[in-house]
Amino acid sequence: MAHIHVPEGVPGIRSLVMYRPDTGQHLYALAQALLRNESPLSEAERELIATFVSALNDCNFCAGSHAAAARFLFGQDKDLVDQVIADYQTAPISDKLKALLTIARHVQQDARTVSDELVAEARRQGATDRDIHDTVLIAATFCMFNRYVDGLATLTPDPSAYEAMGERMGTVGYVMPSAPVPIDNS
Amino acid sequence: MPHIPLPDHLPGITGLLEYRLDTALPIRELTQILLRGESTLTPGERELIATLVSARNQTRFCTAAHTKAADLLLGEDETARLVKQDYETAPVSEKMKALLAIAARAQNSGKEVTPEAVERAKQAGATDREIHDTVLITGLFCLYNKYVDGMATVTPTDPAYYQQLGERIMKGYRRPEKGFPVRPTT
Numbered sequence: 595m596a597h598i599h600v601p602e603g604v605p606g607i608r609s610l611v612m613y614r615p616d617t618g619q620h621l622y623a624l625a626q627a628l629l630r631n632e633s634p635l636s637e638a639e640r641e642l643i644a645t646f647v648s649a650l651n652d653c654n655f656c657a658g659s660h661a662a663a664a665r666f667l668f669g670q671d672k673d674l675v676d677q678v679i680a681d682y683q684t685a686p687i688s689d690k691l692k693a694l695l696t697i698a699r700h701v702q703q704d705a706r707t708v709s710d711e712l713v714a715e716a717r718r719q720g721a722t723d724r725d726i727h728d729t730v731l732i733a734a735t736f737c738m739f740n741r742y743v744d745g746l747a748t749l750t751p752d753p754s755a756y757e758a759m760g761e762r763m764g765t766v767g768y769v770m771p772s773a774p775v776p777i778d779n780s
Numbered sequence: 781m782p783h784i785p786l787p788d789h790l791p792g793i794t795g796l797l798e799y800r801l802d803t804a805l806p807i808r809e810l811t812q813i814l815l816r817g818e819s820t821l822t823p824g825e826r827e828l829i830a831t832l833v834s835a836r837n838q839t840r841f842c843t844a845a846h847t848k849a850a851d852l853l854l855g856e857d858e859t860a861r862l863v864k865q866d867y868e869t870a871p872v873s874e875k876m877k878a879l880l881a882i883a884a885r886a887q888n889s890g891k892e893v894t895p896e897a898v899e900r901a902k903q904a905g906a907t908d909r910e911i912h913d914t915v916l917i918t919g920l921f922c923l924y925n926k927y928v929d930g931m932a933t934v935t936p937t938d939p940a941y942y943q944q945l946g947e948r949i950m951k952g953y954r955r956p957e958k959g960f961p962v963r964p965t966t
Contacts, residue, residue: 597893598909598911614912616817617814620806620809620813621806624806624810627802627803627805628803651889652889700930705837706839710781726783726931728800730931731803734925737923739919741890741919744891744893745893747893747895
């Protein structure tokens with residue numbers, strides 16, 4: 595049960611933005627700008643970074659929902675999402691993305707350890723200023739979302755709920771819920 | 781030196797927020813509402829939460845800036861210093877101690893916010909909204925701290941810088957209407 599009185603039956607972040615929409619609207623706007631606005635990283639790659647950081651933070655709701663969004667956006671390459679969660683170093687992704695995930699991992703653990711060497715390695719693999727900036731900000735942002743979702747003990751739905759969520763995130767993006775949406779376990 | 785080119789005269793978070801304005805806008809608006817908007821916690825109390833989280837993340841820029849903001853809002857410079865040292869013995873209410881304990885747990889991981897920690901806060905008179913806001917402020921400052929440290933932004937050492945910054949953020953977190961000067965005016 596959640597630590598505070600949020601709408602019942604509504605999972606994760608959705609229950610929190612419904613509890614306090616005036617802060618929620620900016621959280622959704624940030625997710626939309628960061629994961630959907632123009633960036634040298636594809637939407638699928640950005641969802642992968644969000645998934646990776648959420649998995650490192652053990653946030654099952656965020657990891658489950660963003661993994662589903664990443665699978666939807668990667669389409670026929672969707673298997674790489676679970677390979678990255680298992681071990682990104684051996685997953686079938688570019689060396690540039692591996693170097694960016696290493697930076698994201700350091701941001702998640704202790705951001706002071708994002709060294710010049712890690713950044714130089716990402717640049718050697720083709721990363722630009724914006725790739726590096728966006729990776730760090732996505733990682734930092736999900737350290738916020740993960741703490742918000744777990745720190746208030748929100749509802750983590752059954753694994754079957756995520757596929758539809760991922761498709762919604764991959765098509766309509768991050769839009770504020772207007773009314774309680776019960777979980778559909780059918 | 782920062783990992784990407786940022787203007788010399790805008791150290792810490794300021795230059796980063798100017799680097800990408802579309803993501804900066806919701807971050808600034810969220811901070812404005814959470815730390816300066818309507819709440820049963822005073823702006824000074826909310827700055828103490830931001831200060832504690834930044835100190836625990838060992839982000840020197842954010843710690844110095846929010847310590848100064850708390851000092852200015854509280855009208856003295858003892859409370860913030862003692863909260864950083866040991867909030868359990870600091871001169872704050874039992875409710876604030878319990879909320880700071882929640883912040884300290886969430887800074888580490890959302891999963892560490894136990895029902896017992898929440899119960900302690902409720903026993904001390906904390907409302908759902910206060911507990912909610914404490915967790916979200918903690919998440920937001922983990923974002924800021926990791927963004928500032930992960931990009932290796934410059935941390936000024938001159939106390940006069942933080943005096944000026946503290947006076948600015950005391951009034952709020954929105955971007956100045958005409959932005960920041962392109963070059964230093966002095």
